[in-house]
Amino acid sequence: MRRSDTIKMGVDRAPHRSLLYATGKVKTKDLGKPFIGVCNSYIDIIPGHVHLREFAEIVKEAIIEAGGIPFEFNTIGVDDGIAMGHIGMRYSLPSRELIVDSAETVINAHWFDGVFYIPNCDKITPGMLMAAARTNVPSVFVSGGPMEAGTSSSGKQLSLSSVFEGVGAYKSGKMTEEEFKDIENNACPTCGSCSGMFTANSMNCLMEMLGLALPGNGSVVATSDKRKELIFEAAKHLVRMVEEDVKPRDIITKEAIDDAFALDMAMGGSTNTVLHTLAIAKEAGIDYNLSEINKIAERIPYLAKIMPASDISMDDINKAGGVSAIINELTRIPEAIHPDRLTITGKTMGELVSEYKITNNQVIRSKDNPYSPVGGLSILYGNIAPEGAVIKVGAVDPTISVFEGEAIVFESQEQAQEAIDNGAVREGHVVIIRYEGPKGGPGMPEMLAPTSAIMGRGLGSSVALLTDGRFSGASRGISIGHISPEAAEGGPIALIENGDTIKIDLPNRTLHVNLSDQQLEERRKELKPFEPKIKNGWLGRYSKLVTNASNGGVMSI
Numbered sequence: 001m002r003r004s005d006t007i008k009m010g011v012d013r014a015p016h017r018s019l020l021y022a023t024g025k026v027k028t029k030d031l032g033k034p035f036i037g038v039c040n041s042y043i044d045i046i047p048g049h050v051h052l053r054e055f056a057e058i059v060k061e062a063i064i065e066a067g068g069i070p071f072e073f074n075t076i077g078v079d080d081g082i083a084m085g086h087i088g089m090r091y092s093l094p095s096r097e098l099i100v101d102s103a104e105t106v107i108n109a110h111w112f113d114g115v116f117y118i119p120n121c122d123k124i125t126p127g128m129l130m131a132a133a134r135t136n137v138p139s140v141f142v143s144g145g146p147m148e149a150g151t152s153s154s155g156k157q158l159s160l161s162s163v164f165e166g167v168g169a170y171k172s173g174k175m176t177e178e179e180f181k182d183i184e185n186n187a188c189p190t191c192g193s194c195s196g197m198f199t200a201n202s203m204n205c206l207m208e209m210l211g212l213a214l215p216g217n218g219s220v221v222a223t224s225d226k227r228k229e230l231i232f233e234a235a236k237h238l239v240r241m242v243e244e245d246v247k248p249r250d251i252i253t254k255e256a257i258d259d260a261f262a263l264d265m266a267m268g269g270s271t272n273t274v275l276h277t278l279a280i281a282k283e284a285g286i287d288y289n290l291s292e293i294n295k296i297a298e299r300i301p302y303l304a305k306i307m308p309a310s311d312i313s314m315d316d317i318n319k320a321g322g323v324s325a326i327i328n329e330l331t332r333i334p335e336a337i338h339p340d341r342l343t344i345t346g347k348t349m350g351e352l353v354s355e356y357k358i359t360n361n362q363v364i365r366s367k368d369n370p371y372s373p374v375g376g377l378s379i380l381y382g383n384i385a386p387e388g389a390v391i392k393v394g395a396v397d398p399t400i401s402v403f404e405g406e407a408i409v410f411e412s413q414e415q416a417q418e419a420i421d422n423g424a425v426r427e428g429h430v431v432i433i434r435y436e437g438p439k440g441g442p443g444m445p446e447m448l449a450p451t452s453a454i455m456g457r458g459l460g461s462s463v464a465l466l467t468d469g470r471f472s473g474a475s476r477g478i479s480i481g482h483i484s485p486e487a488a489e490g491g492p493i494a495l496i497e498n499g500d501t502i503k504i505d506l507p508n509r510t511l512h513v514n515l516s517d518q519q520l521e522e523r524r525k526e527l528k529p530f531e532p533k534i535k536n537g538w539l540g541r542y543s544k545l546v547t548n549a550s551n552g553g554v555m556s557i
């Protein structure tokens with residue numbers, strides 16, 4: 001008995017069959033075939049998704065060829081780059097929840113036997129992964145693929161982060177208008193997800209490591225015909241998985257989550273992956289503690305330094321062997337990852353990647369010559385972040401290990417941005433941006449504009465930034481986010497005052513303000529209760545129900 005028999009078999013389902021015939025997609029002879037949902041995310045304001053209408057047509061063709069009947073539906077999407085720096089960014093993380101809930105709704109209301117997911121950009125990928133884990137219907141993923149890197153007139157490799165940092169450089173007089181315009185016009189040359197190791201590409205690579213996508217998913221560019229091959233192969237696996245009843249939770253195990261973080265460490269993934277992977281684990285019924293991530297960081301070397309941490313693009317990574325070559329390299333380190341895990345191909349992860357070799361050691365380092373012996377992401381704890389905070393250590397100036405500075409406090413991203421722009425933020429400052437967490441923002445906005453402004457002004461090694469909000473994958477410098485508990489739930493970040501001394505110790509993974517527990521308690525007595533900034537509509541509801549970043553920023557039921 002198939003799931004979809006619920007909507008198509010027996011006398012009582014005659015009305016349902018009438019409607020299915022009316023779609024023009026089903027004939028009586030097809031009723032025994034698996035019904036496959038095609039969860040697409042076509043939307044033409046996101047360059048990473050602009051090509052997905054045609055993409056889904058190929059997917060449907062591939063599903064029919066593999067013996068299934070495809071039914072397409074769409075999710076919404078937010079372009080984080082376009083939503084950056086204004087109210088739009090407050091909708092970005094909440095959009096992940098709408099994507100999960102809407103995919104669950106369509107999949108369960110129509111009893112699909114399997115789902116072919118087509119994600120690409122920031123919240124769409126984790127939203128769909130969460131939906132797969134939640135519905136636990138056999139699933140495969142083929143993402144839209146990365147954008148090709150841009151090239152400036154002087155031949156420099158560019159990505160979206162070059163434009164964001166260009167804003168800071170231009171505004172502070174460090175870049176001419178001509179150079180600035182040249183970057184703006186050349187940074188994003190094709191469709192696809194932005195070309196660095198930003199959030200979209202980080203999640204699409206991670207999906208390969210989870211075992212839910214085929215080799216090449218994370219790094220083959222959107223414009224390549226190879227994506228078509230991935231689609232046809234994935235469709236065959238999906239129909240087989242439906243027949244064999246192989247479900248997402250057979251693949252998304254605790255070991256798979258460990259390994260997803262391991263890949264993040266090896267590639268210096270976006271800090272957002274921490275938020276999303278915790279949320280995916282939750283949906284898969286896995287109790288995963290944030291502190292586990294540091295144990296993984298200790299055993300995984302940093303092998304691939306990609307934009308914004310270098311000038312290397314995802315396309316360069318693909319040409320140097322791709323994500324599978326990195327995974328294969330990790331299998332050569334004893335006990336580093338779990339190569340015996342199941343993948344959608346029916347092969348183990350170890351078997352699947354065994355043929356993939358690093359072809360250019362300038363781009364992907366070997367385990368014996370890594371950029372750093374420890375991973376590119378780190379979880380910091382201390383009296384500012386009792387439940388944890390996240391930093392992309394791989395994108396910090398390597399000469400910095402301990403940073404001590406003076407707090408300069410802002411109650412919103414906008415206030416901080418103004419102070420950075422007018423020069424009030426100076427060397428030795430630790431910029432605190434609070435009330436920007438999931439509840440406080442609401443929506444935990446990404447702060448690419450302030451982090452890029454700091455970099456663009458040449459303050460990347462002399463100013464730190466701490467927030468209960470989050471960052472873009474394109475953010476770099478001493479940028480510490482996801483501070484939990486957040487200010488809106490009374491976290492200690494709410495108690496910091498201008499002039500406090502903040503100490504960030506990267507090797508020991510700690511984050512402290514020079515105040516005793518007693519001093520913090522004294523200040524707490526003065527703390528005013530949090531008043532939500534938005535009280536109605538979707539964001540009002542979200543602010544009420546969302547949990548903090550150490551819980552993946554998921555909504556409580």
Ligand SMILES: CC(C)(O)[C@@H](O)C(=O)O
Pocket residue numbers: 080081082122160194197198199200270272446471472473474
């Ligand atoms: C706009 C970006 C670069 O996609 C950002 O939103 C990220 O999270 O990496």
Ligand SMILES: [Mg+2]
Pocket residue numbers: 080122199272446471472473
């Ligand atoms: Mg983003």
